[in-house]
Amino acid sequence: MRPWGDENAWSSAVPTDDGNLLLARAGILLVVPEADGTVAAVHELAVAPGENVRLVAGGTPGTAALAFRTTSTGRTTVWRLSGRAETPERVADVPGEFTGGVWLDGGLLAVASSDGARTVVLNLSDGTVRPLPGLSPGEHLLLAAPQAGTLITAQKREGVLRLGSRRRDHDALTVFPGRLNAVEGTVVPLALDPSGRHLALSVTRGVRSTALLYDLVEDSTREIEPAGVLLPVAHWNAAGLHLVRSAPDLPPQPVTVPDPLTATALTGHGRTGWSPARSRSFTGPGGPVEAIVYGDLAHAGHVVLALHGGPEAAWRLTFDPLFQRLAADGIAVVAPNQRGSTGYGAAHRDAIRGAWGGADLADVIHLGRTLAAERVSGSCPPMLYGASYGAYLALLAAAAEPGLWSRAAVVAPFLSGRALYEDGPESVRRMLDRLGGQEEIVDDHLGSRDLLRLADRLRLPLLLVHGDQDPIIPVSHSRRLRERLARTGHRDTALTYLEVPGAGHDPLTDHEGHAVLEQLVAFLRVGPRP
Missing domain, CATH: 2.120.10.30 (TolB, C-terminal domain)
Incomplete structure (x- = not known):
């Protein structure tokens, strides 16, 4: 178990x-x-x-x-x-x-x-x-109040995904309320009340989310502060609105709001024994970069800059077992939502379309310099961690400024957008097409963003982890990178290669995930072992 x-x-x-x-x-x-x-x-x-x-x-x-x-x-x-x-x-x-x-x-x-x-x-x-029956072409059913016969649907209209409400009758028309579709942030419908009148939604802005109640009759909204992040599951019955909430120091926990139409905040989140975290806005080269921070960045023995996968993803103020494990070992964590992350508007999200390793890499380098400047004199330089796209970005950052980082641990990196398009599954190729991942950036400082070409710049101690059954990023990418690093001949390159038998895209939680996690934490804490 x-x-x-x-x-x-x-x-x-x-x-x-x-x-x-x-x-x-x-x-x-x-x-x-x-x-x-x-x-x-x-x-x-x-x-x-x-x-x-x-x-x-x-x-x-x-x-x-x-x-x-x-x-x-x-x-x-x-x-x-x-x-x-x-x-x-x-x-x-x-x-x-x-x-x-x-x-x-x-x-x-x-x-x-x-x-x-x-x-x-x-x-x-x-x-x-x-x-x-009854749905229009391209209209998807999201929620229903069975006894009331109310349905909540979604449909792309003029290129924008909009929420609609309708009756279950076959000849009913779907209405797309303007106020509901004007809510700012990432909106996820959670549940309809049994009467079919009130719709509960999760609205995420930056690293936080809130619960929003929309009245389909009065076309009005009100918020309930969740003190954390809401998971995209809920249930609304006569006993109240049942939600699942999480926070950095709170594993997913069910919470019931008996009277959601009058509640203003969720209660019950006390001390849990886990490490707390906070959000911080860093100055970036293209504007503010919000990050989740664990620990004392200036005085902790080590600080790691943790980069999320995606690239269309983001860190949220929710429970993360890896960050908790690092914090317990005295390692401070900065988990930024650099450009390319979701939850900060279209301009922030689309800044890397057709430019992987461009604006996001500039943000990461800037954050690394900021952390190095904040560290007390004589302390260890910042470390890098990343998984999937975050692993690719972390290795680009290590190649761009080798002297800025003390070491890097990466999980399931790919070599380049073009190489991933050739070797990855159809779902990944569709993402690359949509986000312009095959387009290359070439500049005077770093050149093209191909890790095989940049391998001779990776002079720091490196832990490379990949599951040999990864269905998203083929393990052959890590194998090829390992072989290329072995041929560079740099004496100051210390490569620890860990291929996990039977593991998929997330070897920290697959199969023997706890053993892999311990090795990763030990590498970040003390460096490579002889």
Whole structure:
């Protein structure tokens, strides 16, 4: 059984009505918390293992959640979870890959294909599927209030994804409220109240999120301060609005708002024993760069600049097991949302379209210099950490200014956008096409952003980690980089290469993830071992 807190990008969580928490990783966990947020018990439920197990909150009596997993044959298997420590019930095996789920009436669940091309209705009583009538082409179902017959949908209109509301009647028209679609930030619909009048949303601005309630009748909004980040799962019933909240010092925790129409803030987040973090705005070469900070940047024994994957992603003020582990070892952490990150407007996000390793690399170098200047005299220079795109960016930063960093630990890097396009899966090629990842930057200082060409500039101690079953970035990229570094002949290059058997894109949480995590933390704390 894996210990609590071993979460990653593939995890999903659903609160149960009795205050417990169902977690999906490579299987399902039932977490029973104490009143103060600590864990009383963790039960591993018997579901076939594999990545991308996803949960949908239950909408019928006796069903706390449904678990979805796509098999290697391209079918989606569905299990029913009661919310108790008992074996889940397998209820359907559906051809195709489906994600999400919206409960309708009569035990019917509307699910969308992974490519968004179609929405079908799954009948849990017999495992059959049929089309969902009444939606316009390109309109996707997001939420429903079954008894009221209210549906929340999304559709691209004039190139912008807009939220709409409609009745379930076949001839009903969808309305796209102006006030709802004018909300600033990244908006994620969470739940409809049973009457179908009020819509709960998560709105993320920068590293924080808030809960927003929208009145479909009065066309009005009000906010509930969450004191952390809301996970994109929720349930609204007669007992109130059930949310899952997290913060840097708070693992995902269910919270119930009994009367959300009058509440102004979520309560119950006390001391948990985990390290706190704060946000800080750094001055960057192209404008402010917000970052999440753990520890004392000036006096800590070490400070690491941690770069997120993506590139269309961002760090949020949520629980991160790696950062907690680093903080516990006295390593200060700065996790920036440099240009290219989401949550700061289109200009910030699009600054690296067609220019990977351009504006974002300039931000990282500037932050590294800032951290070096803030360190007390004689202390260790900043370190670098990155995963996926963050690993690529960290290695570019190490090559651009080798003397600025003391060492770097990277997980699943790729060699260049062009090389990844040649070797990566179709989903990655689509992202590269959309973001201009194949376009090259060439300048007088660094030249093209190809790590094989830049290998002779990587003169710092380096830990290179890659899962040998990575489905996103082929392990061959790390193997080729290791071979190229071995041929550079630099005596001051100390390369530690760790290829993790059986691990996927996130070897820190796959299989023997705790052992990998310990090696990474030890490398950042003391450097390479003989």
